[in-house]
Amino acid sequence: MTTDCHISIAGLTKRFGTNTVLNDINLNLTPGERVAIIGPSGTGKSTLLRCLNFLDRPDAARITIGDLSVDAASATRTEILALRRRTGFVFQNYALFANKTARQNITEGLVTVRGWSRAKADARADEVLASIGLTDKADSYPAALSGGQQQRIGIGRAMALDGDLLLFDEPTSALDPEWVGEVLDLIRQIADGRQTMLIVTHEMQFAREIADRVVFMEGGRIVEQGPPAQIFDAPEDERTRAFLRRVT
Ligand code: ADP
Ligand code: MG
Numbered sequence: 343m344t345t346d347c348h349i350s351i352a353g354l355t356k357r358f359g360t361n362t363v364l365n366d367i368n369l370n371l372t373p374g375e376r377v378a379i380i381g382p383s384g385t386g387k388s389t390l391l392r393c394l395n396f397l398d399r400p401d402a403a404r405i406t407i408g409d410l411s412v413d414a415a416s417a418t419r420t421e422i423l424a425l426r427r428r429t430g431f432v433f434q435n436y437a438l439f440a441n442k443t444a445r446q447n448i449t450e451g452l453v454t455v456r457g458w459s460r461a462k463a464d465a466r467a468d469e470v471l472a473s474i475g476l477t478d479k480a481d482s483y484p485a486a487l488s489g490g491q492q493q494r495i496g497i498g499r500a501m502a503l504d505g506d507l508l509l510f511d512e513p514t515s516a517l518d519p520e521w522v523g524e525v526l527d528l529i530r531q532i533a534d535g536r537q538t539m540l541i542v543t544h545e546m547q548f549a550r551e552i553a554d555r556v557v558f559m560e561g562g563r564i565v566e567q568g569p570p571a572q573i574f575d576a577p578e579d580e581r582t583r584a585f586l587r588r589v590t
Contacts, residue, residue, distance in 0.1 A: 346373045347408035347428075347506040349538060354403035356386070356393055356562075363389050364400075365562040371507070374536035378549035378570075381559035382585060387542040388434075390559070391509045394540075395429045396422045407506050427455060430500030432510040436492045438484045438499075445471065445480040448499045456503070470498045474528055490521025494528055501532065508532065510541040546590055550574055558582045 354367040363386045371377055379387050392398040394405055400414040407428045412421045438447050448470055449463035458466070471477045474494045484492050493513060500508055513529065514522045526548055533539065533552040543549050549556055549570065556573040558566045558581075566579045574590075577583050 347538065348373060348406070349408075349507055350404070350406040351394065352404040352406070354390070354393055354405075355401050356389055356398060356403075357401050363562050364393065367403075367562075367564060369557065369564065371538055371540070374538055375554050376533050376537075376539050376541070376552055377555045377557060378553035379540060379542045379557045379559060380544070380546065380549060380573075380585070381565075385559050386562040387559055388511050391431070391511050391540065391542060394507075394509060395426045395431060397431070423455070427503065428505045428507065430503045430505045430508045432493075432497050432500045432508070432513050434512045435516050436484070436489075436496040438492055438495060440484055443481050443483055444476060444487070444495045444498075447484070447495055448502050451499065452502060466502055467498075470502045473501075474498045488521055489517045490524045493517060493521070493525045497525070497528055497532070506538060508537055508539040510539065510543070512542050512544060515544060544589065546574065546586075558585065560585070 349371040351367060351369045354364055355362065356364040367390060381387055389398055393400040393403060396417065403414040405412050405425060407425065410424055410428060412425055439450065442450065445464065445467045448467040452458045452463035452466060453460060471480050474497065476491060476494055479487060479491060487495070510529065514525050517525060526545065530552055553570055555567060556570050557564055558573060560581050566573065566577060566582045573582065574586065577586060
């Protein structure tokens with residue numbers, strides 16, 4: 343899963359009506375870098391992740407993933423699909439297809455976005471199900487799975503694409519406390535493989551543990567960033583300090 347792919351987000355601005363939700367965000371990730379994004383609710387963290395693969399269309403941005411560089415002003419459908427092939431997205435609420443089994447949830451994107459044959463996608467899904475420890479749930483529907491198992495399938499679906507960048511949007515915040523541990527364990531395992539990832543999380547201890555860099559956002563801007571020890575133990579900006587006092 344390691345990659346030599348540099349990632350750059352340049353001049354990302356996003357408005358909803360007159361509300362500027364992201365204001366000139368610039369962020370680069372080196373290959374294998376694990377970056378945690380923290381910040382108050384409503385600050386644009388989800389929108390930032392969604393803009394990276396055009397689930398929300400940025401008003402301005404140049405998104406570069408390796409040799410693919412897409413400018414929001416001129417992005418074509420082909421370029422957007424190419425971006426999506428290179429990024430896996432893990433949603434807060436899992437966003438599984440209720441009428442598809444665990445295996446089908448994993449194969450769906452491989453068949454429709456990647457154009458893989460059913461047989462090849464099934465083989466990849468079985469490999470992923472084994473690595474997330476859910477082989478025995480391959481034919482189960484989401485309703486028959488615990489929240490933790492559903493989110494592990496959500497993560498497996500993103501992993502199966504074997505993209506250059508994994509995006510996690512508060513992957514444990516919809517879970518009952520009893521399921522949080524198994525999901526964090528799985529993300530830890532992926533992080534240990536030096537998968538390049540951007541993870542929005544409210545689990546500060548987890549961010550400290552797995553991230554190479556922590557980015558604090560407020561009001562649609564990056565306020566401060568640095569190694570976990572610097573951000574958590576010696577934040578320089580008063581807004582970062584105030585946020586950390588509230589959440590820790
Ligand atoms: P966070 O993930 O940091 O909590 P969001 O990215 O979800 O923040 O939201 C940032 C701001 O953008 C909020 O003010 C939110 O109400 C607004 N917003 C998000 N999505 C939409 C949308 N689809 N339409 C209008 N406003 C939106
Ligand atoms: Mg959010």
